Amino acid sequence: MDHTEISDTQDLLDQSETAALAPAEEEPKVRKARTNKGRKSKPFSIIAASADDPMQLNFWPDEVRGIPNAALRGSLFSISQERSMCKKRTQLRTVEGYKIMFKGERFNQRDLDLWELLLHVARQQPYGARVQFVASEILRELDRGTGGADYEELKEDMARLQSGVVEITYTDTNKTFSGSLIHNFLRDEDTQRYAVVFDQEMRLLYESGYSHMDRVQRKKLKNNMLAKWLMYFYGTHAAPLRLKVATLYELCDSKSARMTDFRKALRVALDKCVEVGAFTSWSIDPESDLVTVRRKGTASQQRHLAKKQAIKGDEAFAGKDDDFGF
Template identity: 45%
Template structure:
């Protein structure tokens, strides 16, 4: 029986194919590529997943000036204009997925119908209008992400511009080349089918991305998780939906188990991936040497 390749092996193969393809298309000095990942994976910058940049709320607050939102230690995030949520993140991840196959700055092309199908949305007229509004929001929301220790910051829109042909329904979209700097501070591999299986459960989607990049997840208080995901629910209600969302992650095998202790601390256990196990082993060796 043929051995099924691991996620790490798929990533390595995809990266090799991407490098070979780019070498044929552009000169080395022009090669500014996102990390390559296979079809079933989405590569997402860590800073996008570790705070309230993309909230769980369906209500969209408006900020006239750059306004701080919650983020994990080491990162500061400020936003201006319409707030983004998990539906916006679905679209953003799909757009990054298309961009990964060519240098940043090159145009990304897709039809509205194909994008709506990929997002598992209806394909009628109102859905096309919603897609246009979602793209406009990604272009209009200004984001500042600051890495405290590195003393560096990204400031700008997550999508630069788009052109639409109404006869064909085809979009031509462009990212700013500075998008690459988001990946320079680390990224997380997201299982796209797992994320899609969570449907409209925005909190489960946020938690799925938040914990995906952690080999050994930190324990957070219920109140802290409420702040980090941008929920506006009262604490008692948030605790209830949090339990249901964590159960959803167990059901899709994204995490192994969870519990909330008497101090309202949320403990999540998961099985590290092969690459995460290697990282943990290296960290253990360094700690022993220290």
């Protein structure tokens, strides 16, 4: 397939409310924290590892992040700051076309920021290779501090990504990826150098469709978790979607006690996405409560839409010929 940023499962989301939800279910010494204001980010010090297996993640430019669509079309990475624990395999909310089961400590947008960065660093390496970096580089790229508490928090985040068990089933092919988002990693406690490994089975996630996401736009959203979720959720679709407010509430795993509070937060988040250039416009129909988001698709997404339109045109033309008996 063209490294299409939109998988075929996107067709299950049409211009109307067809995105039905799947059913739910001793302290180290702390250095003085330092901020990154005024500090220019430096390229990662990636150490290439030799490997016999030539297969690797799909390559994408430095200014974007390449993320599997399945990970962004539901609540795998929620907007909640509260981290609940799924002691048993629990089905998460997602759009039609996928079934996601999860066991472990829940992920949120902060985990997604880290995971997409690690995938970005690993994109030029074969599956199974050890991708090495220094913790301070990762922290700076994530706009975090580099004090002792920040290093400890990174350790927790890495452990969470490795220990959480994710099952993603593509219902059109009935194939399932099951595993951790990080296969394993090593850490030198003296230098804080990491060596991360991504399992080759992750190929299924990329081969089933992935999207390029603008790194700069996401950074501008700062700590607005709902805006970050909306940007990536809608970013996996080429055509404008019309989804109900209640549907978005479920899909992002909002913990707002009142829908009125979520509506206010949703409007702020949508405005923020327009402000940074992720969306061109949005609206909420007062009668149907459908949210419509418009954005400028990537070149690959526009080619995808043009191809679909051409197919529809051919079908319509063929139908017309049949009607006239030609």
